[in-house]
Amino acid sequence: MTSVTVGVLALQGDFREHAAALERLGAAVRLVRTPDDLAEVDALVIPGGESTAIGKLADWHGLVGPLRERIDAGLPALGTCAGMIFLASSTVEGTGQVQLGVLDVMVRRNAFGRQVDSFEAEIPVVGLEDPVHGVFIRAPWIEKVGAGVEILAELEGRPVMVRQDSIIATSFHPELTADGRLHTLLLDMIREG
Numbered sequence: 001m002t003s004v005t006v007g008v009l010a011l012q013g014d015f016r017e018h019a020a021a022l023e024r025l026g027a028a029v030r031l032v033r034t035p036d037d038l039a040e041v042d043a044l045v046i047p048g049g050e051s052t053a054i055g056k057l058a059d060w061h062g063l064v065g066p067l068r069e070r071i072d073a074g075l076p077a078l079g080t081c082a083g084m085i086f087l088a089s090s091t092v093e094g095t096g097q098v099q100l101g102v103l104d105v106m107v108r109r110n111a112f113g114r115q116v117d118s119f120e121a122e123i124p125v126v127g128l129e130d131p132v133h134g135v136f137i138r139a140p141w142i143e144k145v146g147a148g149v150e151i152l153a154e155l156e157g158r159p160v161m162v163r164q165d166s167i168i169a170t171s172f173h174p175e176l177t178a179d180g181r182l183h184t185l186l187l188d189m190i191r192e193g
């Protein structure tokens with residue numbers, strides 16, 4: 001797929017791992033730090049990390065408006081963990097952190113319990129034959145979904161992967177495994193136009 005450029009929002013968090021995962025699939029990657037970078041990409045990954053930091057940095061870099069516009073206009077997007085929180089409309093905590101509000105869900109941050117900061121679990125995903133190995137690190141779950149949101153995976157009865165039009169979001173970190181299937185879903189959305 002040489003003609004396709006996938007952006008990875010590279011303000012904070014594990015953007016290098018996402019870039020590597022995409023390159024393994026043959027995509028050209030552009031790290032996105034400015035509105036000009038964003039204008040050049042055909043899809044966007046928002047990595048895991050710390051969602052409050054990503055929000056503040058996006059604001060400082062003048063990216064919040066351009067990100068909302070492009071994703072609302074159908075730019076395929078994949079948000080993982082903090083990336084999911086940044087895409088979402090609101091958090092249960094309601095602390096007013098910067099969020100894009102393009103994904104109609106309310107998330108609960110650090111939802112699986114502070115005593116278990118990280119864990120791994122096999123996650124069956126709608127549309128995939130074999131489960132995904134989910135790496136959860138201080139992960140959010142989805143507390144409420146809007147009408148247009150499809151739940152693709154759950155853990156303990158809580159949504160941990162959703163899709164709304166051309167936005168996919170996961171509580172876990174596919175970029176920390178060798179499994180390229182979720183990044184492939186993003187590339188497929190570009191092809192589907």
Ligand code: GLN
Pocket residue numbers: 047048049050051052080081082083085109110137138139140
């Ligand atoms: N707990 C982080 C947050 O609230 C997310 C953790 C992660 O991305 N691994 O932003």
